Amino acid sequence: MKLADETSYRERVYDLVRQIPRGRVMTYGQIADILGEDYTARTVGYVMHGADVESVPWQRVINAQGKCSTGKMTLPVNLQQSILESEGIKFNASGKCDLNSVLWHPEGMQPQDEKTPSLFDVETR
DNA sequence: AACTTGACGAGGG
DNA sequence: CCCCTCGCCAAGT
Numbered sequence: 750m751k752l753a754d755e756t757s758y759r760e761r762v763y764d765l766v767r768q769i770p771r772g773r774v775m776t777y778g779q780i781a782d783i784l785g786e787d788y789t790a791r792t793v794g795y796v797m798h799g800a801d802v803e804s805v806p807w808q809r810v811i812n813a814q815g816k817c818s819t820g821k822m823t824l825p826v827n828l829q830q831s832i833l834e835s836e837g838i839k840f841n842a843s844g845k846c847d848l849n850s851v852l853w854h855p856e857g858m859q860p861q862d863e864k865t866p867s868l869f870d871v872e873t874r
Numbered sequence: 875a876a877c878t879t880g881a882c883g884a885g886g887g
Numbered sequence: 888c889c890c891c892t893c894g895c896c897a898a899g900t
Contacts, residue, residue: 758897777882781895789895790882796897797881810881818881829881843888878900887891 762788762796765855769809772837773853774846776813783855798823808832809853815845 761784769775777797781788790813800807808829812818817829830840840846 781882787896791880792896794881807881812881813883823881
């Protein structure tokens with residue numbers, strides 16, 4: 750007898766997403782890179798659309814451009830950004846957030862920017 | 875079993 | 888900065 754594998758292809762993505770703290774986000778490509786092997790940004794996105802909104806903080810996963818990709822498909826256009834803003838993340842007029850400060854990395858993968866180069870490219874477009 | 879779709883990403887124009 | 892093309896791979900038809 751086999752119930753759903755908690756370690757199925759999809760579950761590995763959900764499990765990682767569940768670890769993202771409030772006020773932080775991860776990108777699809779980053780998740781794919783961490784899980785490695787057969788994961789790509791595209792498949793992670795595909796898996797995410799089937800996520801259980803009750804148990805997975807789906808809103809904390811955005812695209813590499815710092816914007817919310819959820820638009821008019823399964824969810825209201827501005828819902829994701831609204832939730833993230835209520836968690837303390839700031840978005841500029843073009844709908845982008847500062848990935849340099851809100852992007853979260855799993856333990857042991859903190860990139861060290863000793864120079865902290867790029868600050869904002871917050872151009873109000 | 876083949877073809878199409880999709881919460882993406884990087885590169886080029 | 889906007890638009891297009893290609894690569895990527897699981898799932899649905």
